[in-house]
Amino acid sequence: MAxxxxxxxxxxxxxxxxxxxxxxxxxxxxxxVLLHTFQMLCPGCVTHAIPQVKRIVAMFRKEDLAVVGLHxxxxxxxxxxxxSLEAFLHEYGITFPVGVDRPSENGPIPRTMxxxxxxxxxxxxxxxxxxxxxxxxxxxxxDIALGFRLGMLMSETAPAQREQAEDxxxxxxxxxxxxxxxx
Amino acid sequence: MAxxxxxxxxxxxxxxxxxxxxxxxxxxxxxxVLLHTFQMLCPGCVTHAIPQVKRIVAMFRKEDLAVVGLHxxxxxxxxxxxxSLEAFLHEYGITFPVGVDRPSENGPIPRTMxxxxxxxxxxxxxxxxxxxxxxxxxxxxxDIALGFRLGMLMSETAPAQREQAEDxxxxxxxxxxxxxxxx
Amino acid sequence: MAxxxxxxxxxxxxxxxxxxxxxxxxxxxxxxVLLHTFQMLCPGCVTHAIPQVKRIVAMFRKEDLAVVGLHxxxxxxxxxxxxSLEAFLHEYGITFPVGVDRPSENGPIPRTMxxxxxxxxxxxxxxxxxxxxxxxxxxxxxDIALGFRLGMLMSETAPAQREQAEDxxxxxxxxxxxxxxxx
Amino acid sequence: MAxxxxxxxxxxxxxxxxxxxxxxxxxxxxxxVLLHTFQMLCPGCVTHAIPQVKRIVAMFRKEDLAVVGLHxxxxxxxxxxxxSLEAFLHEYGITFPVGVDRPSENGPIPRTMxxxxxxxxxxxxxxxxxxxxxxxxxxxxxDIALGFRLGMLMSETAPAQREQAEDxxxxxxxxxxxxxxxx
Numbered sequence: 001m002a003x004x005x006x007x008x009x010x011x012x013x014x015x016x017x018x019x020x021x022x023x024x025x026x027x028x029x030x031x032x033v034l035l036h037t038f039q040m041l042c043p044g045c046v047t048h049a050i051p052q053v054k055r056i057v058a059m060f061r062k063e064d065l066a067v068v069g070l071h072x073x074x075x076x077x078x079x080x081x082x083x084s085l086e087a088f089l090h091e092y093g094i095t096f097p098v099g100v101d102r103p104s105e106n107g108p109i110p111r112t113m114x115x116x117x118x119x120x121x122x123x124x125x126x127x128x129x130x131x132x133x134x135x136x137x138x139x140x141x142x143d144i145a146l147g148f149r150l151g152m153l154m155s156e157t158a159p160a161q162r163e164q165a166e167d168x169x170x171x172x173x174x175x176x177x178x179x180x181x182x183x
Numbered sequence: 184m185a186x187x188x189x190x191x192x193x194x195x196x197x198x199x200x201x202x203x204x205x206x207x208x209x210x211x212x213x214x215x216v217l218l219h220t221f222q223m224l225c226p227g228c229v230t231h232a233i234p235q236v237k238r239i240v241a242m243f244r245k246e247d248l249a250v251v252g253l254h255x256x257x258x259x260x261x262x263x264x265x266x267s268l269e270a271f272l273h274e275y276g277i278t279f280p281v282g283v284d285r286p287s288e289n290g291p292i293p294r295t296m297x298x299x300x301x302x303x304x305x306x307x308x309x310x311x312x313x314x315x316x317x318x319x320x321x322x323x324x325x326d327i328a329l330g331f332r333l334g335m336l337m338s339e340t341a342p343a344q345r346e347q348a349e350d351x352x353x354x355x356x357x358x359x360x361x362x363x364x365x366x
Numbered sequence: 367m368a369x370x371x372x373x374x375x376x377x378x379x380x381x382x383x384x385x386x387x388x389x390x391x392x393x394x395x396x397x398x399v400l401l402h403t404f405q406m407l408c409p410g411c412v413t414h415a416i417p418q419v420k421r422i423v424a425m426f427r428k429e430d431l432a433v434v435g436l437h438x439x440x441x442x443x444x445x446x447x448x449x450s451l452e453a454f455l456h457e458y459g460i461t462f463p464v465g466v467d468r469p470s471e472n473g474p475i476p477r478t479m480x481x482x483x484x485x486x487x488x489x490x491x492x493x494x495x496x497x498x499x500x501x502x503x504x505x506x507x508x509d510i511a512l513g514f515r516l517g518m519l520m521s522e523t524a525p526a527q528r529e530q531a532e533d534x535x536x537x538x539x540x541x542x543x544x545x546x547x548x549x
Numbered sequence: 550m551a552x553x554x555x556x557x558x559x560x561x562x563x564x565x566x567x568x569x570x571x572x573x574x575x576x577x578x579x580x581x582v583l584l585h586t587f588q589m590l591c592p593g594c595v596t597h598a599i600p601q602v603k604r605i606v607a608m609f610r611k612e613d614l615a616v617v618g619l620h621x622x623x624x625x626x627x628x629x630x631x632x633s634l635e636a637f638l639h640e641y642g643i644t645f646p647v648g649v650d651r652p653s654e655n656g657p658i659p660r661t662m663x664x665x666x667x668x669x670x671x672x673x674x675x676x677x678x679x680x681x682x683x684x685x686x687x688x689x690x691x692d693i694a695l696g697f698r699l700g701m702l703m704s705e706t707a708p709a710q711r712e713q714a715e716d717x718x719x720x721x722x723x724x725x726x727x728x729x730x731x732x
Contacts, residue, residue: 041267041270041271041274041275042274043229043274043275046226046229046230047229047230052693055693056693059691059693059694059697075270076270076273076274078266078267078270079266079267079269079270079271080267080270083261083262084224084261084262084263084267086262087224087259087261087262087263088224088262090259091224091225091226091259092224092226142608143692143693143696144601144604144605144608144692144693144695144696144699145608145696146693146696147692147693147694147695147696147697147698147699147700148608148696148697148699148700148703149696149700150693150696150697150700151696151697151698151699151700151701151702151703151704152700152701152703152704153700154697154700154701155700155701155704155705156704235510238510239510242508242510242511242514325425326509326510326513327418327421327422327425327509327510327512327513327516328425328513329510329513330509330510330511330512330513330514330515330516330517331425331513331514331516331517331520332513332517333510333513333514333517334513334514334515334516334517334518334519334520334521335517335518335520335521336517337514337517337518338517338518338521338522339521407633407636407637407640407641408640409595409640409641412592412595412596413595413596442636442639442640444632444633444636445632445633445635445636445637446633446636449627449628450590450627450628450629450633452628453590453625453627453628453629454590454628456625457590457591457592457625458590458592
């Protein structure tokens with residue numbers, strides 16, 4: 001079965017925490033990316049998704065997996081300002097980079113959230129080394145299944161390697177495909 | 184063994200959520216009271232203590248046990264304003280009364296917290312029918328032990344009842360009483 | 367409300383583990399009793415009920431609460447012999463007394479189980495100081511609710527104590543009493 | 550880094566449950582294999598490892614992952630006979646094949662356990678499509694880490710495919726190696 005590649009849209013972030021410089025997906029090409037979206041007052045995020053992502057951050061090296069958080073506030077905007085988020089990140093011991101999704105002028109849904117079509121929080125996106133979306137989930141992610149997806153993703157060679165090693169026209173095997181980078 | 188009675192100091196609250204009128208401990212005399220203090224950005228409160236208190240609220244009738252929350256902000260004051268607290272209470276489905284501990288002019292510790300000498304959040308105080316402190320704990324409360332304390336507390340008759348045990352006017356039965364306040 | 371007293375039937379046990387002498391409910395009069403029935407190959411017993419009972423054993427003194435286990439085998443009799451039970455008790459660190467319910471000649475349900483009308487395993491019976499059944503439950507017991515029942519039960523004075531409530535010799539205070547047995 | 554391939558020794562089983570025919574690792578070549586060893590009276594097996602393996606069985610197709618259980622009794626032999634094991638498998642809803650490790654004439658450690666050098670139960674071995682041991686763990690396996698290992702393992706192409714597609718002398722990339730089958 002041919003898998004259709006969908007390129008992960010670039011993040012639209014107004015402010016970063018835990019990163020000295022703005023982060024782009026483009027700059028992460030070559031590494032698998034786990035994009036974790038949350039709201040600080042979302043119970044499912046706080047009790048399940050954030051602890052899960054923290055365990056993943058502790059388990060893998062940054063060079064093997066890039067973990068990026070995104071604060072996608074779509075309700076209670078006054079209650080979840082960057083001031084409150086900063087205290088939240090401190091109290092919950094969140095040390096991976098977290099971007100504040102850029103608010104929209106047209107409604108409560110912030111821009112990156114609207115572009116990706118997230119159904120709510122928590123949402124989780126896995127992006128392969130070539131920048132394609134490989135998983136897009138809403139709600140709780142099972143630990144074993146998420147670990148499995150990460151194992152599949154990390155076992156793929158990067159597109160440039162595949163182009164050297166194999167037929168550049170296909171780059172697929174029975175388990176999936178890695179598209180060439182658009183770099 | 185003679186138990187020394189320590190009267191629970193009155194609450195100093197600047198604003199109530201989930202209650203149309205201000206709540207005083209004085210007005211709750213005759214009922215055991217569970218006073219639960221928390222901060223909305225305290226992980227131990229959010230993942231353990233608040234779910235535990237919610238289960239207790241669901242388990243007992245209000246006439247048998249009064250549950251009162253107290254938001255004792257002693258750090259990150261700008262991040263945990265009443266605006267943020269209101270959204271928090273909504274998102275976490277907290278329906279029992281929650282008071283905002285009155286800020287102090289002399290430091291970060293709010294007034295009720297200072298008076299009770301709470302070591303941090305979560306703290307839990309159990310108050311008997313006569314208004315005396317019977318338990319004062321900091322951190323996680325074991326479910327069985329807390330249930331046990333509640334069983335002990337609720338099985339006590341109210342002080343007035345003890346003094347006039349045959350008085351039929353006070354509407355008591357073998358399982359408990361709502362005594363007149365001793366104020 | 368008048369509570370109807372149902373006397374707990376005596377145990378019919380063919381062999382005791384963790385007790386040098388046979389245990390009778392009669393001999394425990396004056397103390398509340400937690401009677402925990404299980405089968406060693408019952409998943410709900412092993413994953414929930416037994417760990418819960420072990421925590422209760424660790425929490426209370428034997429003088430305040432007697433915990434008695436009962437192995438009520440009603441299926442797979444060849445698979446759950448006393449030889450297997452003994453290894454089970456060792457491996458699971460069960461140190462409270464456990465009796466083997468006496469098999470019936472008339473069917474798979476052992477005798478104590480039949481007399482009490484247990485619906486299956488785990489079952490839990492709470493018996494007050496006077497030997498009356500106060501709770502009879504099948505399946506998982508909620509920690510808070512079970513703790514509450516224990517608190518209610520332990521706060522009761524023993525029957526003999528009730529009859530002579532002013533006797534100062536028995537060393538009781540408002541939190542409870544350990545009455546002499548009425549044996 | 551060159552990974553040294555260690556071929557998984559063949560199982561020595563005296564009796565199979567949940568399989569009409571004896572199972573050999575040889576017959577599973579081409580598929581990754583999860584070999585799960587346990588004892589029915591091992592608490593860590595019952596509360597953690599077996600539920601984890603059952604979730605894995607439910608998550609993957611048999612064609613993608615072969616799960617094989619092995620009952621490696623090294624203590625309490627009289628308490629964990631095949632009669633007891635059969636009831637255990639029934640009560641715990643274990644439907645994947647389980648072999649009884651063949652007892653040794655020289656001591657309490659059964660034969661497959663001795664050959665593999667298992668330190669105890671639960672132990673878990675992951676075997677790749679070519680029959681090599683890729684993971685050998687004792688005790689609790691983290692869900693995410695185990696899922697990750699499965700993802701890595703399943704993403705590998707079988708040795709025959711590699712031999713066609715690549716240099717048969719190497720078959721390695723930065724993430725690991727798949728050795729040629731010895732078939």
